[in-house]
Amino acid sequence: MGKASKDKRDIYYRKAKEEGWRARSAFKLLQIDEEFNIFEGVKHVVDLCAAPGSWSQVLSRKLYVPAKAAQDSRESLPLIVAIDLQPMTPIEGVIQVQGDITSARTAELVIKHFDGCKADLVVCDGAPDVTGLHDMDEFVQSQLILAALTIVTHVLKPGGKFIAKIFRGKDTSLLYAQLKLFFPTVTFAKPKSSRNSSIEAFAVCEDYNPPEGFNPQDLHKLLEKASDPNDNHDCCSAWFEGPNKLYIPFLACGDLSGYDADQTYPLPKEVKFKELRTELNAG
Secondary structure (H helix, E strand, O other): OOOOOHHHHOHHHHHHHHHOOOOOOHHHHHHHHHHHOOOOOOOEEEEEOOOOOHHHHHHHHHHHHHHHHOOOOOOOOOEEEEEEOOOOOOOOOEEEEEOOOOOHHHHHHHHHHOOOOOEEEEEEOOOOOOOOOHHHHHHHHHHHHHHHHHHHHHHEEEEEEEEEEEEOOOOHHHHHHHHHOOOOEEEEEEEOOOOOOOOEEEEEEEOOOOOOOOOOHHHHHHHHHHOOOOOOOOOOHHHHOHHHOOOOOEEEEOOOOOOOOOOOOOOOHHHHHHHHHHHHHHO
């Protein structure tokens, strides 16, 4: 018999297959939208680290497809730009850009597609390969978010929103403080479709408002400094102890009485019967 996969028993994995999503992560963005209404009034969107494309699918189905069905000749259709180093299968209404999210040239390409306009919303579900060493995974993920910020500061309009995957850990307060420099409202959310056993959550950043005099190129310098092996500068949450200690808003979102991503649900009887018949025929 083949190897049993936990994902094959996971209700969100099965629902993703039934509804035609490329990955179960689509439900995470849908549940964030249910809680924060992030798609309201959105016309220009950027999906960072987009492959394999489940979040781009959500953006297409929630923004582009309904607008196309009810298209008014006086209004332009929503524009969705997906960025990744890897190519992915086309999605209706989504423009694909192969590029590095830490590159200013990539930001320029996005703005070019927007015809000089800026994005209302930037989303990023990217993550490094998980090692299982939580401190290491948290650090690498925080660096990826800083890389995402380099493009956010180039393409996001004032008042816009930024949604990014994070890994919760002992230095989460530092990441929170960094995001608060650019967004007055930052909430860390845990969608119902995200497994309780996972350290992932999502930073929901609203009302983009960079500091006065901020130059987007400054973040490139920050990334260069962080990647310098000779730089022993210590960045940790210990900076925020005592009177400077931060308390991070954390919210569980999605239907809390709905499916639990950590639970196993029985398949419908007719599905079990088909599987049994397939096994008997194979035998």
